[in-house]
Amino acid sequence: MTEPVRIADLPAALAARTFPTVTRWNRLEGRPRSTDFDRALRAEIRDPLWMLTRQWQLGEFRGEDAGSPVTATYSVAAAPLSGTADRPIEAAAERRQVPFAFGADPLSYDLRLAIGRRWLKLLDAAPPLRRFRQDYVDHYPIAAPDPAADADTARVAHPEVWAQLQAVAGRRMDGYALYRHIVDGGHAYDGIANVNGPFRGQLDTLGGRLVAWFTGLIDQPTGAPTWDPRRLEHRFSVTAGGTTLTAPEHPGGTVDWHSFSVTGTAAPTAPTVLNRTVFPAPVRFSGMPLPRWWAVEDGRTNFAAVQPDSTDVTRLVFLEFALVFSNDWYLLPCDLPAVALAEVQGLAVTDVFGERRWITAAGTGEQQGWQRWAMYALGAETTDTLDRRLLLPATAPQIATGPALEDVSLIRDENANLVWGIERTIRLATGEGRRGSEVVTETLAQQNRLHPPPPPDAPHAPIAYEAMNTIPEHWIPFLPVHVPGDTRSVQLQRAALPSSVDGRPIRPHTALLREGLDTAPARPYFINEEEVPATGTVLSLAFRRTRGPDGRVSVWLGARRGTGRGEGSSGLAFDITVPTAPADR
Numbered sequence: 001m002t003e004p005v006r007i008a009d010l011p012a013a014l015a016a017r018t019f020p021t022v023t024r025w026n027r028l029e030g031r032p033r034s035t036d037f038d039r040a041l042r043a044e045i046r047d048p049l050w051m052l053t054r055q056w057q058l059g060e061f062r063g064e065d066a067g068s069p070v071t072a073t074y075s076v077a078a079a080p081l082s083g084t085a086d087r088p089i090e091a092a093a094e095r096r097q098v099p100f101a102f103g104a105d106p107l108s109y110d111l112r113l114a115i116g117r118r119w120l121k122l123l124d125a126a127p128p129l130r131r132f133r134q135d136y137v138d139h140y141p142i143a144a145p146d147p148a149a150d151a152d153t154a155r156v157a158h159p160e161v162w163a164q165l166q167a168v169a170g171r172r173m174d175g176y177a178l179y180r181h182i183v184d185g186g187h188a189y190d191g192i193a194n195v196n197g198p199f200r201g202q203l204d205t206l207g208g209r210l211v212a213w214f215t216g217l218i219d220q221p222t223g224a225p226t227w228d229p230r231r232l233e234h235r236f237s238v239t240a241g242g243t244t245l246t247a248p249e250h251p252g253g254t255v256d257w258h259s260f261s262v263t264g265t266a267a268p269t270a271p272t273v274l275n276r277t278v279f280p281a282p283v284r285f286s287g288m289p290l291p292r293w294w295a296v297e298d299g300r301t302n303f304a305a306v307q308p309d310s311t312d313v314t315r316l317v318f319l320e321f322a323l324v325f326s327n328d329w330y331l332l333p334c335d336l337p338a339v340a341l342a343e344v345q346g347l348a349v350t351d352v353f354g355e356r357r358w359i360t361a362a363g364t365g366e367q368q369g370w371q372r373w374a375m376y377a378l379g380a381e382t383t384d385t386l387d388r389r390l391l392l393p394a395t396a397p398q399i400a401t402g403p404a405l406e407d408v409s410l411i412r413d414e415n416a417n418l419v420w421g422i423e424r425t426i427r428l429a430t431g432e433g434r435r436g437s438e439v440v441t442e443t444l445a446q447q448n449r450l451h452p453p454p455p456p457d458a459p460h461a462p463i464a465y466e467a468m469n470t471i472p473e474h475w476i477p478f479l480p481v482h483v484p485g486d487t488r489s490v491q492l493q494r495a496a497l498p499s500s501v502d503g504r505p506i507r508p509h510t511a512l513l514r515e516g517l518d519t520a521p522a523r524p525y526f527i528n529e530e531e532v533p534a535t536g537t538v539l540s541l542a543f544r545r546t547r548g549p550d551g552r553v554s555v556w557l558g559a560r561r562g563t564g565r566g567e568g569s570s571g572l573a574f575d576i577t578v579p580t581a582p583a584d585r
Contacts, residue, residue: 067351069280072332074347077271078340079241081393087219087554088396088546089255093236093247094558096225098218107176108431112142113168115175115214122206129202132192137170139191140177144169150450154429157446158439161430179214182207218543219556226250229515232410232531232539232561238393240341242268245391248381252560257391261381272337273345280330280349288326336392338549343389361388396546405433405557406510406541410478410532411568419478419492419532420570425540426474426509436474439509444473447501459580469573471497473506476513478527492532494525512539512559536564 007013055061084092099106119136123129145155145165156162182188188207189195195203226236234250238260245260287301303322308315321329336342347359362374378387407425412418423436478492494513496505508514516523531537538561545555 067353067355069330069349069351071277071350072280072347073275073277073350074332074334075345076274076276076334076336076342077241077345078274078337078342079269079271080337081238081240081339081341081391082269083236083238084339084394086550086552087394087548089238089393090253090396090399090544090546091219091548091554091556091558092238093226093234093250093255094252094544094560095219095221095556096227096558097220098557108427109142109165109168109429110431112174112176113172115179115210116140116173117175118213119175119178119206119210120173122209126202126206129199129206132195132199132203135192136178137173140174142169142172142174148450153443153446153450157442158428158434159442161428164430175210178207179210182211217555219554227559230526230531231528232537234559237263239266240269240391241271241343241389242266243341243387243389245341245378246381251562252558255393255395257376257378257393260391261379262385262387263381271343272340274336276334278333280332282327283329283331285322285326287322289323336390338392339394341389341391394549396548399544399546402543402545403433404540404542405431406512406539407433407436408510408512408539409536409564410527410539411536411564411566412532412534413568413570413572415569416572417480418570418572419480419527420568421476421478421494421508421513422568423474423476423508423510423513427511427541436509437472440473444501447499451501453501462579462581463577464580466576466578467574469571469576470500471570471572473497473499474509475570476506476508478532480529481526490529492527492529494527510541512541535566536568538562538564 005019007019013019098111120133123133123136142165145152145162147156154161155165178188181190187200188203188210189200192203226234228235231249232251233248234252235246235248236250237244237246239245242265243262244264244266246263247255247259248261250259287298287303290297303319306315306319308319344361348356349359350356374386374388376390378389378391379385380387404425405427406423409422409424411420411422413420425433426436426439427433428439475497477495477497479495480490481493483489483491494508494515496507498504499506507517513525515525517525539559540562541557541559543555543557545553548554
């Protein structure tokens with residue numbers, strides 16, 4: 001047997017390559033002796049006792065007197081929802097009267113011209129009535145504004161409004177004047193010369209078509225408006241199944257079941273009963289623990305990273321459901337009619353052993369029972385009772401909102417101890433909204449042209465005394481006052497600053513803040529103090545458009561409320577001195 005070669009200096013031999021059979025290896029690899037890897041991937045357990053103990057530890061040997069559900073039979077009674085007709089519930093909740101302006105123009109000129117154009121098109125469609133076109137333009141004219149009249153300040157102060165009115169004055173018809181005349185009981189031919197008997201009937205027929213067209217063009221409330229100016233929210237009610245449901249605090253936007261509370265009873269309506277037999281399916285959700293051993297779960301949801309506090313009961317309940325009882329829940333398909341209040345009258349489940357069980361609602365039991373639990377239940381406005389019925393309102397999937405016609409920001413000014421209503425957008429007479437600072441600046445310039453202030457006297461001292469500085473006229477103050485009969489509660493009352501032109505009180509330009517000013521007699525306007533938090537609140541008024549359940553287009557004018565951007569400062573100051581001459585250089 002050949003004796004192995006002994007290398008005394010291995011590093012030197014490797015560097016000089018004295019022995020070619022001796023080399024370096026930079027990695028080690030196994031030498032497989034089989035092409036079958038099935039056994040290596042089995043993850044075999046060599047100790048069966050260990051597996052049995054693990055199964056015992058996890059409770060797999062504990063028997064339960066239960067089986068998986070196979071079929072479920074339920075009976076559902078759905079009562080129709082009244083109070084919304086065939087329109088989306090958002091339109092019924094937010095709609096308000098379109099002539100919302102004040103002064104001499106209760107309706108903007110864009111709608112006045114649209115109604116007039118519609119009437120002239122109706123006349124053109126009837127050849128014998130075309131002769132009266134100019135008569136209606138002359139009888140219902142759009143008057144040109146007078147630059148020297150105080151009443152026409154809103155029409156003259158803004159160049160785009162004045163230009164548009166000059167373009168249509170004497171050439172177009174004021175359709176709203178005819179519309180109001182017909183709605184108030186007049187005839188369409190009143191004031192038009194040479195209208196004989198046959199033509200009168202035809203004009204009255206066209207007048208009815210004009211009223212129906214404008215009524216269907218913009219959805220308006222027939223009763224009291226839903227907007228609560230004191231709480232800056234909508235409040236409206238619907239009825240279903242002998243129950244009155246009220247949305248007491250709807251700020252605007254999407255309406256859903258959680259917006260309502262049970263407030264009383266109403267006339268009962270006959271429900272629609274649905275009986276169905278369905279197949280339950282296990283609940284599945286992202287990150288759900290897999291029920292089998294040796295299955296790799298995805299890492300999209302990490303329940304171990306959730307760290308709830310000891311008082312975070314909702315999160316603890318969710319984690320217990322996701323990690324312990326997730327495979328005990330089943331989903332039943334149930335088709336319900338829209339615009340209804342549905343109640344499950346009975347549910348029977350048949351399991352794999354052929355056993356039928358009657359399932360009762362989880363929300364039953366005593367009001368104070370700690371095991372009492374409910375989801376999607378309607379609460380009562382005055383009591384702690386729960387209504388287990390499910391409300392399905394006809395909500396709009398998508399709503400197109402036009403540009404804001406009015407935009408008001410209510411902010412707190414702690415330095416002045418006031419709340420300011422800043423009219424950031426003001427509606428012009430032509431119908432579009434414009435920045436409030438620009439509107440009041442142009443209005444003030446027009447008033448100074450009509451009533452120029454006297455030239456100031458020469459100063460007699462280097463400083464002068466001012467009782468109060470000037471605040472922009474689109475800032476409306478709200479003063480904190482006591483609630484009548486209460487020495488602690490506070491409410492906000494609208495006030496007025498003096499005008500820099502004639503000293504008269506400055507009135508708001510937006511309908512959102514003019515509450516009570518256009519009634520006879522005028523009424524004060526109060527806002528609950530808690531409605532304007534430290535972050536402030538924002539109110540907007542705009543036209544909105546969507547389609548109802550039947551596909552019909554619905555357009556309405558509505559207000560919405562949003563969150564402000566914090567406190568602000570007006571710089572209001574009293575008893576100040578100002579320099580009257582430039583300082584010496």
